[in-house]
Amino acid sequence: xxxxxxxxxxxxxxxxxxxxxxxxxxxxxxxxxxxxxxxxxxxxxxxxxxxxxxxxxxxxxxxxxxxxxxxxxxxxxxxxxxxxxxxxxxxxxxxxxxxxxxxxxxxxxxxxxxxxxxxxxxxxxxxxxxxxxxxxxxxxxxxxxxxxxxxxxxxxxxxxxxxxxxxxxxxxxxxxxxxxxxxxxxxxxxxxxxxxxxxxxxxxxxxxxxxxxxxxxxxxxxxxxxxxxxxxxxxxxxxxxxxxxxxxxxxxxxxxxxxxxxxxxxxxxxxxxxxxxxxxxxxxxxxxxxxxxxxxxxxxxxxxxxxxxxxxxxxxxxxxxxxxxxxxxxxxxxxxxxxxxxxxxxxxxxxxxxxxxxxxxxxxxxxxxxxx
Numbered sequence: 001x002x003x004x005x006x007x008x009x010x011x012x013x014x015x016x017x018x019x020x021x022x023x024x025x026x027x028x029x030x031x032x033x034x035x036x037x038x039x040x041x042x043x044x045x046x047x048x049x050x051x052x053x054x055x056x057x058x059x060x061x062x063x064x065x066x067x068x069x070x071x072x073x074x075x076x077x078x079x080x081x082x083x084x085x086x087x088x089x090x091x092x093x094x095x096x097x098x099x100x101x102x103x104x105x106x107x108x109x110x111x112x113x114x115x116x117x118x119x120x121x122x123x124x125x126x127x128x129x130x131x132x133x134x135x136x137x138x139x140x141x142x143x144x145x146x147x148x149x150x151x152x153x154x155x156x157x158x159x160x161x162x163x164x165x166x167x168x169x170x171x172x173x174x175x176x177x178x179x180x181x182x183x184x185x186x187x188x189x190x191x192x193x194x195x196x197x198x199x200x201x202x203x204x205x206x207x208x209x210x211x212x213x214x215x216x217x218x219x220x221x222x223x224x225x226x227x228x229x230x231x232x233x234x235x236x237x238x239x240x241x242x243x244x245x246x247x248x249x250x251x252x253x254x255x256x257x258x259x260x261x262x263x264x265x266x267x268x269x270x271x272x273x274x275x276x277x278x279x280x281x282x283x284x285x286x287x288x289x290x291x292x293x294x295x296x297x298x299x300x301x302x303x304x305x306x307x308x309x310x311x312x313x314x315x316x317x318x319x320x321x322x323x324x325x326x327x328x329x330x331x332x333x334x335x336x337x338x339x340x341x342x343x344x345x346x347x348x349x350x351x352x353x354x355x356x357x358x359x360x361x362x363x364x365x366x367x368x369x370x371x372x
């Protein structure tokens with residue numbers, strides 16, 4: 001007969017409970033900041049909740065979430081295969097610019113062809129950005145984290161350079177590219193948006209994100225490629241001993257992860273932005289993907305939920321100034337959540353030790369004896 005687990009045993013092993021506990025602590029810290037500033041916690045959090053629970057508000061949440069979900073899937077995929085893809089930001093940028101170039105220079109291609117073509121261009125650019133870093137690592141042993149950070153900045157300035165090319169640059173005074181062709185836009189029709197009561201930027205990008213989530217899950221869990229990539233991620237020496245080509249697996253993981261980050265950039269452009277501004281600083285979508293992957297524990301389905309949660313925070317946080325609360329409060333909450341997720345191993349050890357303490361074992365034995 002199997003021994004029934006105590007509550008502390010469950011706490012010491014349940015990742016889901018650790019995530020919920022971290023989110024609770026994040027909002028608790030946010031509440032403390034509000035109290036220190038002399039603001040009403042109920043009013044601020046009430047505004048946050050109300051802004052995302054209406055139909056129009058939730059449609060904004062979905063639109064905001066799409067690039068975060070796909071960027072999160074990019075980072076989660078690399079996590080699963082043992083590679084820390086801190087370069088998703090650069091891959092996102094080159095992907096969005098590649099989609100913009102195709103969407104601007106090929107305006108007369110029919111919509112059913114132009115949208116997939118923009119996707120493919122973005123994925124190819126992102127994959128190339130990942131493969132270059134993978135090649136540097138596998139060929140010369142250059143640390144991929146350092147390379148990715150440098151390539152993030154290269155992507156940043158490359159995007160600004162391309163945005164200034166006469167054929168791409170906006171002809172007006174705006175420091176941005178031209179708008180992509182209407183045939184490259186993923187927006188719902190204005191009549192449908194109006195009749196359904198959705199936000200003006202409502203689009204079908206969430207359907208793409210769900211399909212990508214299912215594909216990533218299938219690759220990781222149901223294919224030989226996924227098994228090999230996870231084996232390399234778990235122990236590359238054992239994987240190599242087992243006959244797996246480790247260098248090829250690293251290149252494959254970075255290529256797929258980069259392609260997903262590039263696709264996230266295309267979805268943000270084609271679903272919301274329509275053009276790319278000349279950057280004054282990095283936008284942070286790729287870095288947000290790391291947060292989403294952490295909250296979603298690198299599980300594709302968890303990343304979908306985490307992306308929606310993050311999108312809700314970003315959109316709802318933009319409304320906090322209506323009650324006098326700073327919008328930066330959301331960054332405090334998100335930072336606290338990530339911090340406690342990152343140190344969740346400490347909570348696991350604390351709960352595990354308490355569960356194994358003599359007093360806890362004695363209490364559990366007493367409860368089982370009372371039931372009998």
